[in-house]
Amino acid sequence: MRIWLDGALKDVDNAHVSVLDHGLTVGDGVFETLKAERGRAFALTRHLDRLTRSARGLGLPAPDLDEVRRACAAVLEANPVEQGRLRLTYTGGVAPLGSDRGDAGTTLIAAVAPSARRPDATAVVTVPWVRNERSAVAGLKTTSYAENVVALAAAHRAGASEALMANTVGRLCEGTGSNVFVVIDGELHTPPLSSGCLAGITRALIVDWAGAKETDLPFEALEQAEEIFVTSSLRDAQAVVRIDDRELGTGPGPVTAEVMRIFEVKAGSDIDP
Numbered sequence: 585m586r587i588w589l590d591g592a593l594k595d596v597d598n599a600h601v602s603v604l605d606h607g608l609t610v611g612d613g614v615f616e617t618l619k620a621e622r623g624r625a626f627a628l629t630r631h632l633d634r635l636t637r638s639a640r641g642l643g644l645p646a647p648d649l650d651e652v653r654r655a656c657a658a659v660l661e662a663n664p665v666e667q668g669r670l671r672l673t674y675t676g677g678v679a680p681l682g683s684d685r686g687d688a689g690t691t692l693i694a695a696v697a698p699s700a701r702r703p704d705a706t707a708v709v710t711v712p713w714v715r716n717e718r719s720a721v722a723g724l725k726t727t728s729y730a731e732n733v734v735a736l737a738a739a740h741r742a743g744a745s746e747a748l749m750a751n752t753v754g755r756l757c758e759g760t761g762s763n764v765f766v767v768i769d770g771e772l773h774t775p776p777l778s779s780g781c782l783a784g785i786t787r788a789l790i791v792d793w794a795g796a797k798e799t800d801l802p803f804e805a806l807e808q809a810e811e812i813f814v815t816s817s818l819r820d821a822q823a824v825v826r827i828d829d830r831e832l833g834t835g836p837g838p839v840t841a842e843v844m845r846i847f848e849v850k851a852g853s854d855i856d857p
Contacts, residue, residue, distance in 0.1 A: 586662040588655035588694035593662055596695075605691055607675025610683055611728035613691075614638035614675075619817050620668040620696055623660045624855050626817070628653070630785045631672070634725065639674060641724040644690060647674050655694035669699040669818060673727065702819045704844070705835050707744040707826035708759070710806065711735045715758065717751040717780030725782060732760035744826070746814055750803035751780045759814055763787035765796060765821075767811035767839045773799040786815040786847075789857060793850050794843045811837035821847050 585596040607613030616635045619626040632653070636646050656670060673693040679686030713735055716722060739747040739760070748764055751757040758764055758781035765774045765787075774791065775781050776798040790796055806812065812824040812832060821844045823836035836844060850857065 585695065585697070586659065588659050588692070590692060591651070593658050599693075601691060601693070602678045604678045604681070604686075605675055606677060606679040606685060607673065607691060607727050609679070609681060611726065611730075612642065612644075612676040612679070612683075612685070613673060613727040614642060614644070614725055615727055616672040616725065617817050618656075618670040618672070619699075619820075620660060620665060620670040622666060623664060625656050625660065625670050626851065626855055627785050627789070627857060628656065629856050630788070631817075634783065634785065635672060635674060638724040638726065641721065642676075642726065644674070644676055647690070647692065651692065652694070655692065659694045659696045663696045665696060665698045667699055667701060668696045670694070670696045675727065699818060702822055705823040705825045706746065706814070707742075708746045708748055708812070708814065708824050709739050709742045709744045709828055710803075711738055711747045711749060713749060715749050715751045715780040717753070717755075717757070717778065719780070722780045723777060723782060736760045742828075748806065748814075748827075754803050755779050756801040756803050756805055757781050762814040762816040762819060765790070765813050765815065765843075766801070766805055766809035767837065768805060768809055770810070770839070772796040772839055772843070773801060773805075776800055784815060785817055786820060789850070790815060790821060790843060790847060793846050796843075811840050813840045813843065820844070820851070 586593045587599040589599045616631045675691045677690045678688040735747040746759045756775050757779045763784040823840045
């Protein structure tokens with residue numbers, strides 16, 4: 585594997601980040617995960633826009649997007665994959681131990697690895713931990729990901745691939761690395777950004793392409809939903825067939841199946857929608 589690190593491609597064994605990098609010591613960084621297909625990154629412009637928003641939200645300088653695009657192109661060319669996960673990481677760079685930032689400049693990393701196509705359906709669980717919709721980093725895609733690691737591990741122990749969370753006021757929010765959609769009385773809904781959820785790239789495309797409503801819903805809406813699906817850059821739209829102990833079927837329901845069809849057609853016609 586060859587990785588882009590601070591302006592150049594390097595072999596993975598020679599790509600070193602300082603142990604004093606603020607992204608390592610305090611999680612002072614942001615990232616993006618993109619779907620890569622046959623050497624091309626999907627929705628790159630949208631992801632770079634969000635990378636910039638997240639960086640500014642943390643108070644980091646805006647990344648040089650020309651360099652980020654060069655980094656993406658370089659690692660995709662150096663690591664040919666039919667389908668892969670392209671990861672961009674942008675941190676505060678070398679800094680003193682503690683929360684104060686240094687003045688050494690930021691760190692940019694781009695890497696790609698093969699990734700299997702997701703199954704059409706999956707199981708999820710609900711967890712007792714919540715998203716803080718009033719947090720200073722609410723809605724930012726930061727490298728401070730420990731609470732997601734804990735919740736996802738709980739999902740895996742329960743035989744599921746994702747954990748869904750409420751926010752602090754008991755409203756439906758999101759998964760550890762996904763957005764959530766529900767079908768209630770035949771209508772498609774997803775929580776609004778004010779819930780504290782991430783402004784997912786796939787979420788936005790489905791809201792646009794499939795006409796989903798952004799609706800403030802109680803967490804208990806998951807119990808009444810006729811269909812549920814989760815979305816992310818690597819999942820696209822993935823049907824939920826079991827939530828906790830409740831079975832929702834053996835495959836995508838009719839609304840979910842139509843959303844999956846629309847997404848496949850639209851995404852297949854435009855690599856950078």
